[in-house]
Amino acid sequence: MQNLKDKVAVVFAASGDIAGAVARSFSQHGAKVYVTARNLDAVKALAQEISVNGSHAEAVKVDALNETEIDDFLNKVISENGKLDIVFNGIGIDYSEMGGRPPTTVATFEQFMAPMEKICGSQFLTSRVAAKYMMQTQSEGTILLLTAALSRSKLPNLAGIxxxxxxxxxxxxxxxxxxxxxxxxxxxxxxxxxxxxxRISGWIDTAAKQYGISPEQLVAQYKAFDILKSTPTLKQTGETAAFLASETGVVFNSHIVDVDCGKLNIL
Structure with a gap:
């Protein structure tokens, strides 16, 4: 079902796994998709994959932390299409950018602020610029942000993120x-x-070595809190984003939508 037919969608940080899955789902549901990232080669490959499957996709190099680049790019989208219907920002951060996982008493202020600047800062920039253009063109669009279940978890050494x-x-x-x-x-x-x-598979391998256990044991510890036997896939995450961006998805406006199949340790 093409519930995004004739919609114009922009995906920032589309070189990431989650954003790539969202871009694929948007296109499969009929949207014209622009995929952006600092790594142009990565989003070119994604756009080509989407186009091979019969959908329209265009790759553009954009730094989702540079407001001028964001503004110039979205202005180009508006000039070409006259509207902007959907924006998704899939930006993430690696532990290496936070100096690993130092205890809060050891972490520097810069290490604490790194996730705030990159994750929250980027979402702030792309959302507000997109909203400005949606208002100007009366697009009445959808802005989708991305966060992690850490927001309601109790894990040590992760104060910043x-x-x-x-x-x-x-x-x-x-x-x-x-x-x-x-x-x-x-x-x-x-x-x-x-x-x-x-990102997660890499963290599992690194953490397993750090704690002296097997990756399978670490995964089992995480899955012990699953309410169902199933866990979410990239495909399901992309389809959730497509649904939320559709006319039916309007019922979730202002909400935080958990994509985790239910976890006992998440509020």
């Missing part, structure tokens, strides 16, 4: 309130650990 994840959720509610009068809905997708992503 936990605070940033919670901040994205709070910002979602504020922006939905501000922009609702212009017909713009704002929703935040909150994912648990999606095992097939490169």
């Amino acid at each position: 936990t605070a940033a994840s919670a901040a994205v959720e709070g910002m979602t509610r504020v922006m939905a309130t501000e922009w609702g009068a212009d017909g713009i809905k704002v929703i935040c997708i909150c994912t648990g650990a999606i095992m097939e992503t490169k």
